[in-house]
Amino acid sequence: xxxxxxxxxxxxxxxxxxxxxxxxxxxxxxxxxxxxxxxxxxxxxxxxxxxxxxxxxxxxxxxxxxxxxxxxxxxxxxxxxxxxxxxxxxxxxxxxxxxxxxxxxxxxxxxxxxxxxxxxxxxxxxxxxxxxxxxxxxxxxxxxxxxxxxxxxxxxxxxxxxxxxxxxxxxxxxxxxxxxxxxxxxxxxxxxxxxxxxxxxxxxxxxxxxxxxxxxxxxxxxxxx
Numbered sequence: 092x093x094x095x096x097x098x099x100x101x102x103x104x105x106x107x108x109x110x111x112x113x114x115x116x117x118x119x120x121x122x123x124x125x126x127x128x129x130x131x132x133x134x135x136x137x138x139x140x141x142x143x144x145x146x147x148x149x150x151x152x153x154x155x156x157x158x159x160x161x162x163x164x165x166x167x168x169x170x171x172x173x174x175x176x177x178x179x180x181x182x183x184x185x186x187x188x189x190x191x192x193x194x195x196x197x198x199x200x201x202x203x204x205x206x207x208x209x210x211x212x213x214x215x216x217x218x219x220x221x222x223x224x225x226x227x228x229x230x231x232x233x234x235x236x237x238x239x240x241x242x243x244x245x246x247x248x249x250x251x252x253x254x255x256x257x258x259x260x261x262x263x264x265x266x267x268x269x270x271x272x273x274x275x276x277x278x279x280x281x282x283x284x285x286x287x288x289x290x291x292x293x294x295x296x297x298x299x300x301x302x303x304x305x306x307x308x309x310x311x312x313x314x315x316x
Contacts, residue, residue: 122274123233125241131233131274134242137176140165140273141245144180145210146187150252152261157210157250158183164265168273176273181206190215196247202235206245214253228254231268246272 121130133140142161149157158180165178188196188209193216196207211217221227231248248268255261270276 120276122271122276125238129241131236131241131243139177139179141179141181141206142208143182143184143205144208146183147210147212149210149250150212150255152255160261160265161208164262164269167266199234202244207247209249210252211249212252214251217251227251228264229268231272233274243274248272
């Protein structure tokens, strides 16, 4: 088995914490590449991609609310017309992950049949990794793959609890991060256009740079469309 890597996400930017000596190729449409032109994929068209939610709360959200938000975020990927994937909740992690025990989860030694979705309830893990008030909402990615079959085995995600004080932002961020979890590159969601005010050079494909080509979203329904 091969350790893939972890990919902490700095809002719209990314950097890689390499935890393997294996040479790795990265592409815009996939985080981990098995061989040239072949990304790592979950088997059987992505049926029953496993995940294991944490036992604690997610900042202001209770554990039950956090788990429900995770399920909804995975549902967003399942419900795409072109998607064949499904996500399967394999049960809560055997222990609550916090500042005292997150190391082996962040950098696992070998596949163990667990794919953690860590709820950093207090934000202490993110403060240790990135510093106070870093603004990092979460990171995710595949952990282990089989280079002989190019199949993914396990993934993980860390979510910064105290930053999940807005339900729309929380759902939006989870959908984004779980795209990384299933080995996709960056995917900008409707709500994320709010990060770029109209007139910004960061918004709008050419020739519409600086404009909202389809008009700015004005409601929660539009944000989640």
